[in-house]
Amino acid sequence: MRDQTIKKTVTAALFAAMTCIATMIIKISTPTMGYIHLGDCFVLLSGVVLGPANGALAAGIGSMFSDIFSGYLSWAPATFAIKAATSAIAGFLFRRLHQAGKSSRSRSAVLILSGLVGEAFMVFGYFVYEAGVAAFGSGVLNKAAVAAGIASSAAGIPFNLVQGAAGILLAVLLLPMLSHVPGLSEWGLPPSRK
Numbered sequence: 737m738r739d740q741t742i743k744k745t746v747t748a749a750l751f752a753a754m755t756c757i758a759t760m761i762i763k764i765s766t767p768t769m770g771y772i773h774l775g776d777c778f779v780l781l782s783g784v785v786l787g788p789a790n791g792a793l794a795a796g797i798g799s800m801f802s803d804i805f806s807g808y809l810s811w812a813p814a815t816f817a818i819k820a821a822t823s824a825i826a827g828f829l830f831r832r833l834h835q836a837g838k839s840s841r842s843r844s845a846v847l848i849l850s851g852l853v854g855e856a857f858m859v860f861g862y863f864v865y866e867a868g869v870a871a872f873g874s875g876v877l878n879k880a881a882v883a884a885g886i887a888s889s890a891a892g893i894p895f896n897l898v899q900g901a902a903g904i905l906l907a908v909l910l911l912p913m914l915s916h917v918p919g920l921s922e923w924g925l926p927p928s929r930k
Contacts, residue, residue, distance in 0.1 A: 743919060744786070748794040751782045755798025755819075760806060768892040775799060776858070776903025777910065779819050780851050783827025784907070785914060791827045796820030818861035826854030843915075844908050851907060855900030862896055863889050 759775030766772060779799060783791035799819035803812040829850035834843065871877060871885030 744790065748782075748786055748790050751778060751786060751791070751794040752798035752801070754778045755782065755795055756802045756805070759799060759802035763806075766892070766895040768888075768895060770892060770895065772895055772899045772902070773802075774902060774906060775802060775819075776822070776855065776899055777906035779823050779858075780826045780847070780854060780903055780907040781910060781914065783823035783825070783854070784830045784847065784850075784911065786827070787831070788824040788827040792820040792824035795823035814861075814865040818858055818865070821861065822854045822858040825857050826850045829853055843911065847908055847911055848904060851900075851904035855897075855904060858900055859893060859896040863893060866892055 755775050755778040758778050759773045762774055763771040764773070775798070779795040782795040782798075785791065786794055796816040796819050800812045800816035803809065803815045808815075827850075830846055833846045833850060866889035867882070867885040869885070870888045871881045873885075
């Protein structure tokens with residue numbers, strides 16, 4: 737029992753580190769002062785492999801540290817919450833859909849569907865956070881400030897959609913490799929169905 741707990745903890749730490757590194761290693765700057773990265777792949781895989789709760793912690797911590805190390809400290813709390821929720825949603829749906837589908841759905845199709853829902857939450861979460869920051873940053877909270885915040889935040893939606901799509905694609909490509917890692921199926925990672 738203790739060995740399994742240690743193994744799960746170490747694996748969660750590795751997923752947090754991979755999320756952080758994948759987020760930091762390739763950054764494509766956007767006109768909205770943000771960047772597109774590959775970290776969402778590991779955000780999704782954290783939830784799928786570790787389960788919704790442990791995956792959420794790994795994804796949130798890894799993503800938060802990438803913001804801290806990259807100079808986006810003010811974004812770190814929001815990133816933690818948004819990426820943790822993205823991972824939890826995708827991990828929960830992946831397990832539920834895979835169990836419900838029995839042999840009718842492939843693991844890749846289930847990952848794509850659960851990833852789409854998780855990444856849709858990510859896009860929405862950043863939209864709301866950015867709109868709030870822009871509205872409150874104006875110094876006066878009125879209709880004009882809220883409208884300006886929404887307009888400026890909407891500019892980031894296409895970039896977050898590209899990031900989410902890239903994360904889903906990479907997760908689908910990497911999941912078969914992870915299924916060969918001994919012990920992961922014991923934690924609930926379902927075997928591949930083709």
